[in-house]
Amino acid sequence: MQTHQYDVVIVGAGGAGMRAALEAGQRARTAVITKLYPTRSHTGAAQGGMCAALANVEEDSPEWHTFDTVKGGDFLVDQDAAEIMAKEAIDAVLDLEKMGLPFNRTPDGTIDQRRFGGHTRNHGEAAVRRACYSADRTGHMILQTLYQQCIKHNVDFFSEFYVLDLIFNEVDGERRTAGVVAYDLASGEIHVVRAKSVVFATGGAGKVYKTTSNAHTLTGDGMAIAYRRGVPLEDMEFFQFHPTGLAGLGILLSEAARGEGAILRNCDGERFMERYAPTLKDLAPRDVVARAMANEVREGRGAGPNKDYVLLDLTHLEPAHIDAKLPDITEFARTYLGIEPYTEPVPVFPTAHYAMGGIPTTVETEVLADNERVIPGMFAAGEVACVSVHGANRLGTNSLLDINVFGRRAGIAAAAFAAKAPWVELPESPEADTVALLEGMREREDGERIADIRRALQETMDANAQVFRSEATLKQALADIASLRERYDRASVQDKGRRFNTDLLEAVELGFLLDLAEVIVTGALERKESRGGHFREDYQNRDDVNYMRHTMAYRTENADGGAAVRLDFKPVVVTRYQPMERKF
Incomplete structure (x- = not known):
């Protein structure tokens, strides 16, 4: 086992x-621990843009951005967080521009939107140009730009290290953060990293579903470890x-396609979104569009031999315009489906994309122990966190904004805490639980x-807890998860090496995914509304x-030694x- 000591440790090397x-690296000795090489993080898959009320192309304001975020989130958004994000969005975009991010430009040289x-x-009057973008590779450009800046400021990176546990210790009866335990993929060695501040930025948990836009690595590690x-x-x-995952694959085709004029059609060629959202049509919020698409299929108007998808039509757009604004996603259609987007509509269907929930935080990114108390020294930002700026439904381009606004706040807050806080002593054998977890799985035979x-x-998550849910399907999912947990307890790995x-x-x-699936389904079963x-x-x-109200899920121990989910509310x-009623 090796030990390290830093003022600030950040878990995850995506955008957040x-x-x-x-920010932390300019103020304190900082390390980033990441299961992937940093520029392979999933932020690089974000395509469409990062929103801010720059008003470079049309009249706009942070107030309208705030209202859209709250309305889009079906009024479950914490409005103080939304106000902060919309207000700080402008500087967040300009900061990236000054770092060298190559945004697309208008003819007069300003950032295009x-x-x-x-x-x-004007509070719903018409769609507005608010998304700042770099073709359909915006997330990739953000990732590259931030990594260059981190190297410039001497941030240490532990690449291909899996954080598997969070270290707490009690100080004067209060639980405080002491560091993390990580596993080095290359050597199989355990590392204990002591820190005054720990920032979780580990991303989402899309792999709890079968059809997902998320990479194989998005397994909810940070959420599950904290839980x-x-x-x-x-x-x-x-x-x-x-709404627009490649049918049967889930690979994402950015909303930018619809932003540039692409149209969703059913098997009859009808632009069906005019029936569901007469004003915004194909650019209604994602939950509205996804349900409309799924409903078209359920009612027999799906396309294809099995009538199990709808069509994204770009054929009316100029090829030169497609090549300039949407080069990656059109290439995806050619590569994965053999479709030529210039002349053929692309088969699409909703794909699991983003977790609105996560580790609860304050607007300063401090992690909450309950509805009121924070855990000293623990911070979270990005998709792993729930500030709650997205409420019940995130608007497109608010994710790249979220990671930059609250990622910045997390770095500043973590460094400020580390500058004043004393070191917390490590408990005896902080690596013991991680070693027991790994060795228990490695030593199990014939599972x-x-x-x-x-x-x-x-x-079971795709079938029972996806776009449409009911008490019957959710109870089925919960029963399946319980059965799968029993199977998991007897499972083994074929590779016994280090x-x-x-x-x-x-x-x-997989253990993390099972925990999170149970929380997702338990919360969905309790929330008897849409x-x-x-x-x-x-x-x-x-x-x-x-x-x-917000759902708060706590892990509790059963009398038989198992775990259960206890729900509270905030x-x-x-x-x-x-x-108000949402109309689009």
């Missing part, structure tokens, strides 16, 4: 992690299903294959009387915008 590292779903002018250590998870029942259990989990044992780590990740990305067919209306922060 590296934006935090850039395009339309995106749910972003409007196992007694940190609650907020609003986990809200999962976003992006079931991890891949088979993971596939069964993803299939070096580059991805088989072992995928087994650990709101944002959570649609109950047996409770199709939003219920502000009983459910205008009020929504309302500042200016009272709940």
Whole structure:
């Protein structure tokens, strides 16, 4: 075992992690621990843009951006967080520009902006151009830019190190953060990293579903590690299903396509979104579009031999325009489906995309131990966190904004805490639980294959807890998860080695996914209403009387030594915008 000591440790090297590292690295001795090489992080897959009310192309304001975020999130958004994000969005974009990010430009040289779903002018009057973009590679450009800046400021990186535990210790009866335990993929060695501040920026958990736009590595590690250590998870029942995944694959085609004029059509060639969202049509918020698409298929108007998808039509756009603004996603259609987007519509269907819930934080990114108390020294930002700036449904381009605004805040807050806080002593053998977890799985003989259990989990989540849900389907998912957990307890790994044992780590990740699936389904079963990305067919209306509140899920121990989910609730922060019916 090796030990290290830093003022600030950041777990995850996506946009939020590296934006935090850039700030912390200029103020304190900082390390980033990441399971991937930094420029392979999933932020690089974000395509469409990063929104800010720059008003470079059309009249706009941060107030309208705030309102759209609150309305798009079906009024479950904490409005103080939304106000901060919309206000700081402008500087967040300009900061990236000054670092060298190559945004697309207008003819007069300012940052170009395009339309995106749910972003409007004058409180819903019309769609507005608010998304700043770099073709359809915006996330990739952000990732590269931030990594260069982190290297410039001497941030240390531990690449291909898996953080598997969070270290707490009690100081004067209060739980405080002491560091993390990590596993070096190359050597199989355990590393204990002591820190005054720990920032979780580990991304989402899309691999709990079978059809997902998320990379294989997005297994909810940070959420599950925190949850196992007694940190609650907020609003986990809200999962976003992006409307335009390549049919049958889930690979994402950016909303930027619709922002540039692409149209969704059913098997009859009808532009069906005119029936569901007469004003914004194809650029309605993602939950509205995803349900409309799924409904077209359910009612027999799907396209294809099995009528199980709809069509994204770009054929009316000029090829030169497509090549200039959407080079990557059109190449995806050619590569994965053999479709030529110039002349053929592209088969698409909703794909699991983004977790609106996560580790609860304050607007300063401090992690909450419950509804009121923070955990000293622990911070979180990005998709792993729930500030809650996205509420029940995230607007497109608000994710790249979220990671930059709250990633920056996390880095500043973590460094400020480290500058004043004393060191917390490590408990005796802080690595013991991690070693027991790994060795227990490695030593088990003749068990079931991890891949088979993971596939069964993803299939039941796709079938029972996706775009449409009901009490019957959710109870089925919960029963399946319980059965899969029993199978997991008997599973084994084929690779017993130490070096580059991805088989072992995928087994650990499956444990995380099972924990999070149980939380997602338990929260969805309790929330007897439809709101944002959570649609109950047996409770199709939003219920502000009983459910205008955040769900807080805590892990509890059963008498038989097993674990269960305990639900509590937290009020929504309302500042200016009272709940109203969403119309688009």
